[in-house]
Amino acid sequence: MAGTIDREMGLDAVDDLEQLPILGRLHEWVITVDHKRLGLMYITGGLFFFLVAGLQAATIRLQLAVPNSGIVPPQVFNRLLTMHGTAMVFLVGMPILTGLFNYLVPLMIGARDLAFPRLNAFGFWLWFFGALLLYFSYIGGDGLYGAGSAPDVGWFAYAPLTELPFSRGNSTDYWILSILLTTVGSTATAANIVSSVFCMRCEGMTLTKMPVLVWLATVVSFMILVALPPLSAAQVMLLLDRFLGAHFFDTQAGGSAVLWQHFFWIFGHPEVYILVIPAFAFASEIIPVFSRKVIFGYSVMVAASCAIGFISMSVWAHHMFSVGMTPAGNSFFAASSMLVGVPTGIKIFNWLGTMWRGKLRFKVPMLFSIAFLFQFLVAGLTGIMLAVAPFDWQLTDTYFVVAHFHYVLVGAIVFMIFAAIYYWFPKATGRMLSERLGRWHFWLFVIGFHLTFDTEHFAGMQGMPRRIYTYQPGRGLETLNFVASIGALVQGIAVLIFVINVVRSLRSGEPAGDDPWDAWTLEWSTTSPPPEYNFATLPVVRSRRPLWDLKHPDDPDWRYE
Numbered sequence: 001m002a003g004t005i006d007r008e009m010g011l012d013a014v015d016d017l018e019q020l021p022i023l024g025r026l027h028e029w030v031i032t033v034d035h036k037r038l039g040l041m042y043i044t045g046g047l048f049f050f051l052v053a054g055l056q057a058a059t060i061r062l063q064l065a066v067p068n069s070g071i072v073p074p075q076v077f078n079r080l081l082t083m084h085g086t087a088m089v090f091l092v093g094m095p096i097l098t099g100l101f102n103y104l105v106p107l108m109i110g111a112r113d114l115a116f117p118r119l120n121a122f123g124f125w126l127w128f129f130g131a132l133l134l135y136f137s138y139i140g141g142d143g144l145y146g147a148g149s150a151p152d153v154g155w156f157a158y159a160p161l162t163e164l165p166f167s168r169g170n171s172t173d174y175w176i177l178s179i180l181l182t183t184v185g186s187t188a189t190a191a192n193i194v195s196s197v198f199c200m201r202c203e204g205m206t207l208t209k210m211p212v213l214v215w216l217a218t219v220v221s222f223m224i225l226v227a228l229p230p231l232s233a234a235q236v237m238l239l240l241d242r243f244l245g246a247h248f249f250d251t252q253a254g255g256s257a258v259l260w261q262h263f264f265w266i267f268g269h270p271e272v273y274i275l276v277i278p279a280f281a282f283a284s285e286i287i288p289v290f291s292r293k294v295i296f297g298y299s300v301m302v303a304a305s306c307a308i309g310f311i312s313m314s315v316w317a318h319h320m321f322s323v324g325m326t327p328a329g330n331s332f333f334a335a336s337s338m339l340v341g342v343p344t345g346i347k348i349f350n351w352l353g354t355m356w357r358g359k360l361r362f363k364v365p366m367l368f369s370i371a372f373l374f375q376f377l378v379a380g381l382t383g384i385m386l387a388v389a390p391f392d393w394q395l396t397d398t399y400f401v402v403a404h405f406h407y408v409l410v411g412a413i414v415f416m417i418f419a420a421i422y423y424w425f426p427k428a429t430g431r432m433l434s435e436r437l438g439r440w441h442f443w444l445f446v447i448g449f450h451l452t453f454d455t456e457h458f459a460g461m462q463g464m465p466r467r468i469y470t471y472q473p474g475r476g477l478e479t480l481n482f483v484a485s486i487g488a489l490v491q492g493i494a495v496l497i498f499v500i501n502v503v504r505s506l507r508s509g510e511p512a513g514d515d516p517w518d519a520w521t522l523e524w525s526t527t528s529p530p531p532e533y534n535f536a537t538l539p540v541v542r543s544r545r546p547l548w549d550l551k552h553p554d555d556p557d558w559r560y561e
């Protein structure tokens with residue numbers, strides 16, 4: 001603490017060039033290569049876009065609240081849908097999760113930084129400008145700064161819809177370039193995390209003594225290294241089509257439309273796991289601490305995650321059952337999709353096993369984690385249903401699918417992002433978030449989530465297509481849609497309470513101390529916030545719970561390992 005304050009006071013007095021201390025401080029953040037600052041920059045940026053893309057979702061739901069509504073015109077609706085989906089995946093999920101890994105991995109492995117701090121900064125700024133570029137399309141999208149023309153091609157940007165004849169103006173080009181930049185940024189970060197985990201661990205931390213989070217960060221980073229290049233390749237091919245008259249996806253010139261789908265989903269399906277495995281990682285750190293038990297089945301947990309990483313690479317075409325693959329193709333992708341359910345089920349069992357007979361403490365991070373367990377279970381079950389090809393033929397492109405993937409994206413990922421923020425906020429800022437506001441946030445968010453996404457399953461089974469801008473009355477869709485929109489409003493209020501909680505706590509939150517949750521991993525052994533160099537002397541560990549060993553010299557874990 002003292003160190004940080006000294007530095008800031010030093011800064012205020014630095015020199016006349018920077019009379020404005022705020023500019024000086026901003027400058028410090030811009031030039032930083034510290035993994036903690038970059039992590040916080042990713043998280044803050046991601047939360048900002050979460051609010052923007054959330055507002056876009058709210059507008060979509062407002063439009064769909066009643067039949068035949070005309071709040072936004074169809075064209076604007078398509079743009080909102082595209083920007084919401086794209087932003088939530090690339091500007092919210094990816095940066096918040098890589099940000100948390102950036103922040104936590106070096107601290108948890110007892111290192112002073114990632115292996116390549118400058119590469120880390122490079123990755124962040126690529127992401128940052130990529131993000132700006134996507135939203136720049138709102139002003140620069142249509143020829144000469146025709147206002148209000150964002151891309152309207154969906155977050156999957158199916159070619160040939162995205163080929164020049166069907167998608168004029170520059171907004172689609174901004175979309176392509178933005179995705180290219182952000183994915184190259186993520187790839188750089190992934191390489192950095194893999195190198196750090198293999199080369200920077202402190203003394204005594206063998207691979208089997210790493211926290212589960214570090215294991216899963218490694219699995220995710222490998223997945224990024226394998227899954228993102230096909231996406232970048234597809235973007236480059238589409239650019240070649242649009243600008244240089246290549247015909248990769250142009251069916252009239254002998255190109256293939258299905259080729260785009262394969263490229264996209266070879267990336268797109270693993271991407272879902274790239275987003276959800278971090279949620280598993282946070283659950284695997286939080287549930288043990290709030291159950292006062294070691295994680296149940298550490299090695300099974302790690303093995304299951306590696307298995308998920310592998311298998312999820314071979315399931316992509318379950319997004320393409322309706323394309324008309326051969327029966328053998330359909331069967332392969334159905335079977336491999338269902339196979340992922342096995343290691344995933346094992347993990348749920350392990351988290352429950354960790355809670356079993358534990359001394360549960362129902363603090364906010366734990367509440368979010370428990371809700372995650374139930375919601376993720378349901379998401380998995382509807383996923384298995386959709387993996388049955390004939391079932392998917394009936395429900396593909398209906399709201400059933402929208403409900404299923406939001407159960408994963410919100411019910412698992414966003415819930416665990418909130419859990420992680422409540423859990424590690426005290427470490428990063430030195431202050432606690434309010435438990436009382438946190439509970440309001442949690443309960444409203446759970447209620448809103450279920451109102452919105454439970455009903456959408458039924459709207460889907462009732463035949464409501466996905467990506468429609470309005471619907472007719474008298475088809476049994478009115479009540480379901482209305483309830484779903486109310487739910488979105490409730491979720492919005494919950495997020496507002498979260499924002500208030502963060503702002504208030506930053507200014508006047510209760511001081512946290514170094515280890516407010518009585519936790520066991522290395523990040524809690526430094527001050528809150530940690531000094532720039534993380535550890536004055538690098539730690540030496542002998543078990544998976546180094547702080548437990550410190551606190552219980554009479555009964556240390558390493559005796560049993």
Ligand code: HEM
Pocket residue numbers: 054057058060061081082084085086088089092093153154155156402406409410413414452466467468488491
């Ligand atoms: C928190 C509240 C959220 C609400 C109320 C919401 C609402 C919606 C709605 C109404 C759609 C349009 C569905 C359609 O017509 O096909 C949609 C699409 C989508 N959402 Fe969300 N969403 C939320 C959060 C998220 C999050 C957190 C993510 C990802 C991390 C996400 C990713 C997507 C994607 C990828 C699409 C598909 C876009 C497309 O088809 O191009 N959403 N969302």
Ligand SMILES: [Cu+2]
Pocket residue numbers: 268269272315316318319
């Ligand atoms: Cu998939």
